[in-house]
Amino acid sequence: MIIKNFDPQHFVKEYWQKKPCLIRQFVPNFVDPIDENDLAGLAQEEGVDSRIVSHSDGAWDVHQGPFDDFEPYCKGDWALLVQGVNNYIDDVNALASIVDFIPHWRFDDVMVSYSTKNAGVGAHTDQYDVFIIQGKGSRRWQVGLPIDATTNAKLIIPHPLLKQIEDFDALIDEVLLPGDAIYIPPQHPHKGMTLSPCLNYSLGFRAPTNLEALTGLLDESDSITQAQSRYCDPDIAELRVASSSPMQVSTNELNKLKDTIVELLNSPEAEQALLQYLSRQGLATEQELSLYEIADISEAVAQGETFEKLPGVKPIYAERQLHTFTFYIDGNRFEVDKSIFTQTVTLLESRQVQGLPQGFTLQTAQSTHWLNLLLQLVNAGYWDFAENSDQH
CATH class of the missing domain: 3.40.366.30 (50S ribosomal protein L16 arginine hydroxylase; Chain A, Domain 2)
Known part of the structure; x- marks a missing residue:
């Protein structure tokens, strides 16, 4: 599961959503597009999702940004994590082009982290695919077999804002150096431990559940309003048998209701609403734009x-x-x-x-x-x- 010469087609066929792998020199001659000072500057901004995870004297702690002062929170072994850095720094955004063989609508964001020696967030699983590119420094990564309902590891919550799992048997146990990357599919337990102060770039992908997609579609109500239709039953005698109690909802009535929902989902308006939902990125555009003619x-x-x-x-x-x-x-x-x-x-x-x-x-x-x-x-x-x- 160690790839030395990365080929996107081979990767998609053999690894994507199937099994983890380590990719040596995924980005040859890698140069960090950001440093820890730039990252700290972003973590001070309103509207930027950031947090510091620390481990000291056997206790875990998590603090949410924005931060006016870092000193009170950077105790023991700690890591600063900032979401959506690609929305603010173009050179970080350029990293997303490396994974352009996956559709844009699946891409979520680039999270950048800076961590001190021995820092990490503990063993855990995620619901999404992720490529983690190693920047400066080095980190040891351990990845295990996927966890499902039958082999579910014990959930550990050492802090209200931090979910971990118990230790697992590592399928991959390797050290990443600058330019290396590790790909981790959903539900694979993993754990990163910093060996020397380092930067990491996590390219995350979203995969909504069918309920999340339906909720997202309905949230775009302005696009789908014209396609709605109201339930009607002029043929009520055919939908219900003569002996039906007024308390009873017949199978025919339920099927008719479901058919109207399917009809709505198959409408062009629903397709437009779904595309609008899939395109949402939470971009940080300026509040006051200069409008041109x-x-x-x-x-x-x-x-x-x-x-x-x-x-x-x-x-x-x-x-x-x-x-x-x-x-x-x-x-x-x-x-x-x-x-x-x-x-x-x-x-x-x-x-x-x-x-x-x-x-x-x-x-x-x-x-x-x-x-x-x-x-x-x-x-x-x-x-x-x-x-x-x-x-x-």
Whole structure:
């Protein structure tokens, strides 16, 4: 289960959601895109999900950020963990491109941790897939066979904000050095122990339960309202037998209700709502955006200004497209003319764009569609002038 020459196709076939593996030099010549001081700075910001997990004198402690002062919490062996760092730092966001062989809608975020010698969060399991890339320093990782209902390890809660499990037999027991990575599927017990002060980058993937997906779809109620229908039973005599008690709900009535729910789920509106739900990333766009006019964007493009996609922005779109091309970013729906499908996909995949797409000239229908799209993306806070994005 140690891979030395990583091949995405082989990995997906043999390992993804099947078994853990250690990947030597997953990122060759790896250079940390962030240091512990940058990480601490993020942990001081409102709206950034951060915590410090410490172990001292046999006791575990957990403190949630933001932090004004770290000294009271960094006791004994400790680790600072910050979620969603890819949404704030573009060089960390770039790590997500390494796992682009997995769809964007499955990707959650990059959690970055800094830990001192002997620090960790204890043995535990997760409900999601994760690649953990080793930055500076070194860490020993132990991973076991998956835990299911029949072999469930004893749950240990040493702190209200920390769930652990009892020790397990290690299937993998290896030390990671800079650029190495370990892949851990859901429900596999694992434990990391820092050997020397280090940084780790956890690329996590989400997999909603069917109930979570249904709840998420219903939360997008504005998209699905038009597809709803009210229960009616003009054929009530056929749905119920003559001897039925008024207290009784017949099997036919239950089936009819379920059929209306299935009809709703199969509607185009439900598909749109589901895509909106899957696209949500919790991006930290600015509260007060500078709103531009089409003339501003047209002039900037004509002058060769560079526009840049902001960190963490990951558009998704359905394979099936009808009369227009529709895509979603963080719950927002965008629709463009299909005549610029290729140029739109190129824009969405690019980190930076400068000028009109190749072959486009100003004052044509296609360039107008494209410029209006760029205007929408900039005003929504997902793209910006490159000189402005450097200040984020």
